[in-house]
Amino acid sequence: MANRLFNSKNSMFCEKLRVVLAMKKVPYDVVDVRADERKSLIAFSNQRKVPTMDIDGQCIQDSTILAKYWEEKVPEPTIYPDNPSDKGLCLMLEDWADEDLNGAVMSFRRAKTDEDLQQAEKDLAVHLENLDLLYSGRDFLFGRMTLADISIYAQLHYLYTSLDREIDGKYTHVHAFMARMLKELGVPSIKEVA
Numbered sequence: 001m002a003n004r005l006f007n008s009k010n011s012m013f014c015e016k017l018r019v020v021l022a023m024k025k026v027p028y029d030v031v032d033v034r035a036d037e038r039k040s041l042i043a044f045s046n047q048r049k050v051p052t053m054d055i056d057g058q059c060i061q062d063s064t065i066l067a068k069y070w071e072e073k074v075p076e077p078t079i080y081p082d083n084p085s086d087k088g089l090c091l092m093l094e095d096w097a098d099e100d101l102n103g104a105v106m107s108f109r110r111a112k113t114d115e116d117l118q119q120a121e122k123d124l125a126v127h128l129e130n131l132d133l134l135y136s137g138r139d140f141l142f143g144r145m146t147l148a149d150i151s152i153y154a155q156l157h158y159l160y161t162s163l164d165r166e167i168d169g170k171y172t173h174v175h176a177f178m179a180r181m182l183k184e185l186g187v188p189s190i191k192e193v194a
């Protein structure tokens with residue numbers, strides 16, 4: 001039976017998982033949930049969120065759980081650092097990107113007033129300043145691309161692909177990191193998804 005990914009092209013969590021699936025060369029068919037307003041997703045999984053996968057009839061949902069699932073099924077190339085302490089940090093950073101960084105990015109979507117937008121700018125700037133320090137002098141956080149980099153990239157990428165926003169040029173290390181990720185993933189322009 002084929003694997004199916006219930007996918008939304010612009011979802012940051014789907015992009016995160018698509019990168020993992022591509023790294024591990026997992027074959028899958030795509031079900032575009034926007035094509036039928038999530039009807040087939042809801043019929044299969046009883047819920048609305050993507051990414052969701054049908055793996056030999058088994059329903060698995062959530063990018064973090066699916067990344068872990070595929071790491072166990074297809075260990076090479078690994079998406080985690082080798083050192084256990086680094087792996088712990090990588091998982092914490094994955095969670096931080098999925099929750100905190102995602103919250104800051106999505107506050108642009110939720111903003112209704114100029115004041116909301118200014119607050120969103122301020123909140124994101126705190127994260128960008130920290131990320132700029134984190135990526136200074138490093139290509140990737142743990143020497144090679146891991147799930148921490150992928151999760152951070154997917155959230156920041158959404159600013160370009162779905163919100164029509166750009167990261168301020170003063171965050172030079174963040175820009176260098178995004179450029180490295182695009183190159184590593186073979187994505188031809190920042191406006192396109194992996």
Ligand SMILES: N[C@@H](CCC(=O)N[C@@H](CS)C(=O)NCC(=O)O)C(=O)O
Binds near residue numbers: 048049050062098
């Ligand atoms: N923690 C989940 C978050 C998934 C998520 O929030 N998916 C959004 C798209 S980016 C969604 O499908 N939302 C639809 C809804 O909540 O109705 C993950 O990592 O997969």
